[in-house]
Amino acid sequence: MHEPYLKAMAALLRRSQPRHDLYTVFGHCMEAMALAIANSVDLRQREPREARYLDIVGHYRPDVLDLFPQVLAELVQALEAGPGDVLGALFHDLELHNKARGQFFTPYTLSRFMAKVTIGNPESVRSIIGDHGFVTAMEPACGAGSMVIALAEAMRDLGINYQRHLHVTAIDIDPRAIHMAYIQLSLLHVPAHLMVGNSLSGETAEHWYTPAHILGGWNARLACRRRHEPTGETHVHPVEAPPAPVPMRHTVPPFCEPRASTPAMPQQLTLF
Ligand SMILES: C[S@@+](CC[C@H](N)C(=O)[O-])C[C@H]1O[C@@H](n2cnc3c(N)ncnc32)[C@H](O)[C@@H]1O
Structure with missing residues (x-):
């Protein structure tokens, strides 16, 4: 194709x-x-x-x-x-x-298989989205974004609009990989925060926010979720808190209040 x-x-x-x-x-x-x-x-x-x-x-x-x-x-x-x-x-x-010292990216067919395995039972993803509005995914060594793209495609195949219901945090130590992933995730309108950083040490150097992240008001949506998550369930990202991007003037943060009775459940998919 x-x-x-x-x-x-x-x-x-x-x-x-x-x-x-x-x-x-x-x-x-x-x-x-x-x-x-x-x-x-x-x-x-x-x-x-x-x-x-x-x-x-x-x-x-x-x-x-x-x-x-x-x-x-x-x-x-x-x-x-x-x-x-x-x-x-x-x-x-x-x-x-x-x-590039043997930097190999996962063949896309394999990434698609792994995305399906990561999702597991589609009903649990649907249930998380029903309760919280979205799921998050973490890619600690994203390369050009193969696994994230495959996850978005797998969600789309399940009839889930990943542009509204998925947020990705992606890290790579190589700025060139982050540039490639950023371009592709931007063009596919995946809400994502990408970082040039070392996932093992937690150091980060650059923060790249896709247009879908900024135009979708994801800083507000993520902050809203953090406020409502019970302390024990907060997901610890292996990186420091990023600087907030300045939103476009016409950005309207979406309504993101989770239901008061929402049970605590893990919402993050981890890709690697
Ligand atoms: C084998 S590639 C896989 C990339 C992608 N996950 C894929 O499936 O196509 C491994 C990637 O990990 C990155 N990497 C290696 N060590 C890292 C570290 N400590 N922190 C973040 N990224 C790292 C490399 O730059 C490379 O892009």
Whole structure:
């Protein structure tokens, strides 16, 4: 399904050779796309991100720079054809994983299987959503987002609107992976907070909020849930509390009051 788009994206990026190193161009292309998306919604981090964007584009002549939006257009078409880890597959097709010290991403078919296993009985997910409004998922080593995308697709297949009823926290130690995951989760409109960080030590360096997170008022929804969770049931994330993004002016935090009689139950799915 994604083959023609993957071929087109690889061919576009290869046009930058031999003048540029493919690994660097790929990284810059991903970062520039992620910055462009983030800057349309995350106003608090806009200024330094705009400066970084201008720094990246300053490296290239117009003919190479023109390749970046063309790669994005192919990616959008690929994801419109169907969900998948398109950028993870592109990373492998370009053989960049060898250069990245053997960074392998899970094949999407396997991620889909694991998503179904993670969900388990669909009725328990439906019941959590019925009681709390949403489920949360944690991906402590997200790569390009394969498992998160598969989870969203699995929920969609169950008739659950993941754009409203799923919130994802995703971490990766490699900024390039976070850029790839951020782009794909943004385009699929998955509410998510992604961090460049070390899941083992708990250190975090960067926070990326998808448009679905910001426009959906997820800071308020998550804070509301934290207020209503009994102390013993609060999920401990292995990272420090993130800075809150500035919401868009037209954002209306959704009503998120859980029922008073809601029983405490685990709401977080863990992917790894
Ligand atoms: C094998 S890949 C899997 C990625 C993704 N979960 C998937 O299924 O495609 C492992 C990922 O873990 C990341 N990683 C390794 N050590 C980490 C750490 N301590 N904290 C966060 N991420 C880490 C790597 O950068 C890499 O992207």
